Amino acid sequence: MPHLPEHLLAGYRSFINGRYVAESGHYKSLAREGQAPETMIVACCDSRAAPEVIFNAGPGELFVLRNVANLVPPYAPDGEYHSTSAALEFAVQSLKVKNIVVMGHGRCGGIRSALDTTSAPLSPGDFIGKWMSLIAPAAEAVSASTMMTTTERQTALERISIRYSIANLRTFPCVSILEGKGRIALHGAWFDISTGELWVMNKETGDFEKPDIG
Incomplete structure (x- = not known):
């Protein structure tokens, strides 16, 4: 049984x-x-930050992609295996979603590993290390700041990584073309696990702001 x-x-x-x-x-x-969801959410696989729970979504409402640190790699049609790119392709080309939201969160373990260059790989394959190298330049810049505390550096990179992923989304022709035609919109958000606060990225300034939810 x-x-x-x-x-x-x-x-x-x-x-x-x-x-x-x-x-x-x-x-x-x-x-x-x-299914015919209008919104795709790229979220972290962290068990504490489930998009369906945060947005109180019912079945069929959200197309959710979860990976370590909610990263989107750049467009790379090289014949390798690309699960994130495959999910993005399906959401945009087949489901024809109207919104893509990259949602990061506080206390992200993937982001913490990107900032901690002294930690040993979890396995010989070092899959997390390779994956987090997508934001290595930003991690190095944030780590170099001696004026921020450890917590401040963590939050800073969590939010910067969201901007990185949105920039990488625009390297996919299917996304950039549709965005240029006004048929798809890209958004950034950051969820604070400890307080339940959701911060939304201002498209003009890149700043993260708390929306007025009444």
């Missing part, structure tokens, strides 16, 4: 007897008609 960890089974029982019952018609409609 197949088994899952009991806490997962308990969660599933709660879902199938509660939320699914209440939304079964919507689930069946999604199964029949397919």
Whole structure:
């Protein structure tokens, strides 16, 4: 008999007897008609920063891509395996999303590793180190600042990395062309786990500001 960890089974029982019952018609409609989310979110795989929870989204509302430190690599059609680029391609070309949100968060372990050049790789492959090298220039610049505390450097790089990812999004022709035509919009956001605050990047200045949510 197949088994899952009991806490997962308990969660599933709660879902199938509660939320699914209440939304079964919507689930069946999604199964029949397919998904049509208007927004893609590039988020970190950190278990504390789930976009569906933060934005109180229901099934079919968000197309979510999660990876270490919510990074988007530059466009590189080199024949290698590119899971982030593949998800982006599907969201833009097939689902035709209207918004792409890069959402970082406080206390990000990936960002912390990029700032800590003394830590040893977690494995011989050093997959995290290679991945985080995408923002190595920014990490080096932030690390060099002696006027900031460790926490300030961490927050600074978390937010700078969001700008990096948005810049890399624009290296994908399918994104830059549609953005130029006004058919897709790029956004940045940063979530503070400890306070629940969401900070949104101002498109003109690049500053992160708390939106007026009433």
